[in-house]
Structures are given as structure tokens and as C-alpha cells.
Amino acid sequence: MAKIVINQQRCKGCFLCVNFCPKGLIKKSRKLNKRGLNFAEFDPSGGCIGCAMCAVICPDCCIEVYK
Amino acid sequence: MEKIFFRAESLYDVSTHYCPGCGHGIAHRLVAEVIDELGVREKTIGIAPVGCAVVAYDYWNFDCSEAAHGRALAVATAIKRVHPQNVVFTYQGDGDLAAIGTNETIHAANRGENLTVVFINNAVYGMTGGQMAPTTLLGQKTSTSIEGRQKEKHGYPLKISEMLALLPGVTYVERVSLQSPQEVLKAKRAIKQAFENQINNLGFSLVEVLSPCPTYWGQSPKEALDWIRDVMQKEFPLGRIK
Numbered sequence: 092m093a094k095i096v097i098n099q100q101r102c103k104g105c106f107l108c109v110n111f112c113p114k115g116l117i118k119k120s121r122k123l124n125k126r127g128l129n130f131a132e133f134d135p136s137g138g139c140i141g142c143a144m145c146a147v148i149c150p151d152c153c154i155e156v157y158k
Numbered sequence: 159m160e161k162i163f164f165r166a167e168s169l170y171d172v173s174t175h176y177c178p179g180c181g182h183g184i185a186h187r188l189v190a191e192v193i194d195e196l197g198v199r200e201k202t203i204g205i206a207p208v209g210c211a212v213v214a215y216d217y218w219n220f221d222c223s224e225a226a227h228g229r230a231l232a233v234a235t236a237i238k239r240v241h242p243q244n245v246v247f248t249y250q251g252d253g254d255l256a257a258i259g260t261n262e263t264i265h266a267a268n269r270g271e272n273l274t275v276v277f278i279n280n281a282v283y284g285m286t287g288g289q290m291a292p293t294t295l296l297g298q299k300t301s302t303s304i305e306g307r308q309k310e311k312h313g314y315p316l317k318i319s320e321m322l323a324l325l326p327g328v329t330y331v332e333r334v335s336l337q338s339p340q341e342v343l344k345a346k347r348a349i350k351q352a353f354e355n356q357i358n359n360l361g362f363s364l365v366e367v368l369s370p371c372p373t374y375w376g377q378s379p380k381e382a383l384d385w386i387r388d389v390m391q392k393e394f395p396l397g398r399i400k
Binding site: 147148152 | 159160161162163164165169173174176177178179180181182183184187338339342343372379380383
């Protein structure tokens with residue numbers, strides 16, 4: 092079972108990862124980070140396949156992928 | 159559980175000043191990953207441009223120099239000739255490489271300098287406020303072409319990669335895009351090829367990267383990627399040019 096870890100304080104909320112996750116496991120948070128932005132949140136229950144599409148498109152290198 | 163995707167060693171663990179969804183962050187990471195994979199971090203010298211990426215040296219964990227606007231390839235030529243054993247590359251935007259630096263770009267390419275160029279084309283001047291660049295598409299609205307670029311008034315988008323490919327001193331020219339994860343991976347392969355060419359002393363290599371600028375295109379980050387795919391790639395077709 093794979094998983095990703097998002098650096099939520101560094102996320103700028105472009106949500107490109109949300110658009111490219113083939114499983115739809117990343118969503119916009121309702122909370123704000125210290126920049127005052129909504130950030131990307133990972134849902135670990137949905138069966139992440141570790142394809143790293145989110146990390147490849149993240150412009151701020153906020154995502155680490157474990158498999 | 160093994161970590162399969164992580165921050166490259168050549169990329170400092172800091173936040174960048176780029177806008178949300180900007181392609182510079184992706185391009186910086188690709189350069190850093192390629193340098194790590196080739197194992198040349200200790201002998202790489204990057205030349206930062208003037209433009210949005212002006213403080214790229216704050217993000218890359220290897221030696222860098224700054225150059226005056228457009229003069230990155232002239233500075234790179236000097237550094238490479240004095241230190242031929244080092245890997246020297248420039249990272250330039252379209253305003254830097256294709257407008258004020260056209261002279262330096264064409265002559266460095268024509269001399270066949272053994273350099274690598276990462277050319278970020280976002281069809282606009284980002285740092286100064288979204289003015290029209292030489293690469294701005296016909297009909298594209300910018301702060302200095304508020305009714306869209308018109309060929310009668312402003313001429314056509316400058317295809318500098320195709321122009322450089324005509325020169326005998328140029329070894330490798332490829333145009334890639336950052337519009338999807340698949341294209342980002344292809345872009346990384348092209349950048350790696352350009353660095354390998356330099357390490358193998360094959361001559362001047364340039365990779366043009368079509369990169370999103372959501373802020374000055376007036377679009378969301380995802381819309382900007384779709385605009386690259388649907389509009390920009392028609393004017394600037396992807397693939398190997400030379």
C-alpha cells in the first residue's frame with residue numbers, strides 16, 4: 092500500500108495534484124495553512140497506487156511518495 | 159515502506175517565491191534531479207537569468223552565477239572556457255533569451271559553445287508585470303497588448319529554437335512542455351540529454367520548455383496547463399527540432 096505525504100505549510104494551493112490524481116485521493120482542505128491558503132489534503136483510505144503523478148506535477152516539491 | 163519520490167539533493171529545502179501553479183518550480187526540480195542523477199553536482203555551475211527566476215541560486219544547491227539581463231550565455235561562455243571540466247548551463251526565460259539576449263544567444267550557439275541551455279517559454283514577461291514578449295501568441299492579451307497581439311502591429315511569435323537549429327554549431331534542440339505529468343517526465347529526459355551532450359563534449363544544446371504563467375495569463379493553474387496543450391503547442395509544436 093502506497094502513500095503520499097504533503098508538506099501542508101509549503102503548499103500554495105494550486106491544486107494541480109488534485110487534477111492529476113488518477114484515484115481522486117487528494118482534495119482541497121477546509122483549514123488554512125500559515126500562508127492563509129487552503130492546501131492539498133491526502134485521503135489515505137482510498138488505495139493510493141504510488142504513481143507519483145501528484146509529486147511530478149507539484150511546482151513546489153511539497154509531495155513525498157512512499158511505496 | 160520505501161520513499162520513491164523525494165526532494166533532489168540539488169534543491170534546497172526552502173519555499174520558492176513563485177506564484178501558485180508556476181512552471182519554474184517544476185523546471186528547477188527537473189534540472190536539480192538531472193544533475194543529481196548524472197552525479198555532477200560538485201562541478202556544476204548554473205547561470206541565473208534576469209526575470210522571475212532571478213534568484214534561482216537561492217533554490218539550487220550548487221554553484222551559480224548571476225548575469226546581466228540577456229547576457230547569461232556570454233557569462234556561461236567565459237566560465238566554460240576558463241573551466242572546461244565543469245558543467246555549465248544557463249536557465250533563461252523568453253524575455254531574457256529571445257528578446258534582450260537574442261544577440262548573445264545566436265552568437266553563443268553559432269560558435270558552438272559546449273553549453274546547456276534551459277529555455278523557459280511562458281509567452282509573457284512575468285517579473286515586470288505581464289508585458290508582451292517576442293514569444294507572445296497572436297491574439298494573446300497582455301498588459302501591453304490589451305486587445306491581443308496583432309501581426310500588423312507587433313509581428314509574429316518568435317520561434318528562436320527553430321532559428322537556432324539552422325546553425326551548424328548547434329547539436330541538440332528540443333521543445334518540451336509542462337502541461338501534464340507525462341510531459342514533465344519527457345521534459346526531464348530532454349534536459350538530461352542536453353546535459354549528457356555537454357559532458358560528452360558534443361556542443362551547444364538547448365531545451366525549450368513551454369511553461370505555465372497562470373498569473374499573467376489570467377487563468378487558474380489547471381486552465382493554464384490546458385491552454386498550453388490546446389493553444390500554445392499549436393504555435394510551438396513539441397518534439398525534437400535538431
